[in-house]
Amino acid sequence: MNKIRQSIYTICFAIILGLVCATLLTVAAEFTRPRQEENKKAEEIRNILSALKVPFDMETGPAGLIEIFERNVTEQVAGQGEPLTIYAYKPEGSDEVKAVAVRFAGPGLWAPIKGFLALEPDYKTIRGLSFYEQEETPGLGGEIVTQSFRDQFTGKQIADEQGQWGIDIVAGGTDATGVHEIAGITGATITCDKVEEMINVIIEALASKRDAYEQ
Amino acid sequence: MSNNSSCMTCGSGGLCGGKGLVTLKEGVWTSNPLAIQVLGICSALAVTNKLSNSLVMGAALLFVCVGSNLFVSLLRKHIPHRIRMIVEVAIIATFVILFNEFLKAYYWEMSKQLGPYVGLIITNCIVMGRAEAFALQNPPLVSIVDGVANGIGYGVPLAIIGFLRELFGAGQVALFGWTLELGSWYTPNQLMVLAPGAFFVFGVLIAIFNVLKGDDTEEGN
Structure with missing residues (x-):
């Protein structure tokens, strides 16, 4: 009898503790959610802007970023079928498109990777690349966010010499001399392969909708 | 260490049961969790490439350690023995997640730089160790002192490592x-x-x- 009472006590204790902890965390999450969402949105915008190479101050707060975004970038949905949103950079007051960006996403090694690929107005030359969400291994796959890795993309083509769509992230340490080749990160082969794959998916999507944005 | 267990500030019958100062000294110095016990070094190695990261990580551990010690101590007579470790982890996890949510909302940049390491405080052996070895046996106030002591004992060495790594790694702090x-x-x-x-x-x-502490640890072995 005593044993049963003890077990009931243990179960009740666990339930009450669980409820108290869960309530506390729910309240905290609810309370901080508006600010967290604002930060997330700002992070996304900061990434679009930096991929497009829109000049802005890195210290700008969320509200300022949204303002810069709205003044310089217009969103347009291209083509039929699967909609593809293209972010076009038209510097304030001008009508000339200076760059375009598309969002890419896909599975990484541990968690989803999301980012933006920006192209020059010719829709062929890469202008910039940025990642706004990734949880790759710090020091290995996590190195994809470094400036030195991302800068390699700038100036590369999204098709090879024969006109075949897609980029190629080659093994780290080798010469990435081809117009569509980027040197990968040693020790992060899986991450690099997955990044290549998700970027190529978006390049394919862009290519299939070429007539939609080309006059 | 048992021969000087009288508390110099509040006397042996004082608020903290005469153990306050001893507890503080043990956590910060003689049983320093990082430098003497070599616990919790995964995070210590991972986040110390910058002084600011080290300080926030130290603050996080201090907060969690004080909070979990206090609550484990308050509940120590009611926690069913068989599930005490699960209870400890639940309390620790609650505090860690609270801190993480706060960072994400108010210090986004910092939260991004520390990445998963704030969340991993849940599995930090220092916090769990203090709850299990100290808070379960001691009253709340002295448990808070123990939490503070271990928070400092973790945070200060972390800040020193962070300072030196940033200074020599980046050339500036x-x-x-x-x-x-x-x-x-x-x-x-x-x-x-x-x-x-x-x-x-x-x-x-x-x-x-x-070297500074002397070699009384060798004698202990």
């Missing part, structure tokens, strides 16, 4: 808009920024701690 620069004669050493740099600095720090 930046904190709250204030910078200390080594000057153009110094070529930043990349090694200090990478993980092995933490091992070197940490090893030297353990050696210095042990």
Whole structure:
């Protein structure tokens, strides 16, 4: 009898503790959610802007970023079928498109990777690349966010010499001399392969909708 | 250590049961969790490439350790023995998640830099160890002191490592808009920024701690 009472006590204790902890965390999450969402949105915008190479101050707060975004970038949905949103950079007051960006996403090694690929107005030359969400291994796959890795993309083509769509992230340490080749990160082969794959998916999507944005 | 267990500030019958100062000294110095017990070094090696990261990580551990120690101590007579570890982890996890949510909302940049390491405090052996070894047996106030002591004992060495790694790895230390620069004669050493740099600095720090503390640990063995 005593044993049963003890077990009931243990179960009740666990339930009450669980409820108290869960309530506390729910309240905290609810309370901080508006600010967290604002930060997330700002992070996304900061990434679009930096991929497009829109000049802005890195210290700008969320509200300022949204303002810069709205003044310089217009969103347009291209083509039929699967909609593809293209972010076009038209510097304030001008009508000339200076760059375009598309969002890419896909599975990484541990968690989803999301980012933006920006192209020059010719829709062929890469202008910039940025990642706004990734949880790759710090020091290995996590190195994809470094400036030195991302800068390699700038100036590369999204098709090879024969006109075949897609980029190629080659093994780290080798010469990435081809117009569509980027040197990968040693020790992060899986991450690099997955990044290549998700970027190529978006390049394919862009290519299939070429007539939609080309006059 | 048992021969000087009288509390110098509040006397042996005082608020903290005469153990306050001893507990503080043990956590910060004689049983320093990082340099003497060599616990919780995964996070210590991972986040110490910058002074600011180290300080926030130290603050996080202090907050969690004080909070979990207090609540484990308050509940120590009611926690069913068989599930006590699960209860401890639940309390620790609650505090860690609270801190993480706060960082994400108000210090986004910092939260991004620390990445998963704030969340991993849940599995930090220092916090769990203090709850299990101290808070379960001691009253709330002295448990708070123990939490503070271990928070400092973790945070200060972390800040020292962070300071040295940032100084020699980047050539300058930046904190709250204030910078200390080594000057153009110094070529930043990349090694200090990478993980092995933490091992070197940490090893030297353990050696210095042990020399300063004297060799009474050898006798203990």
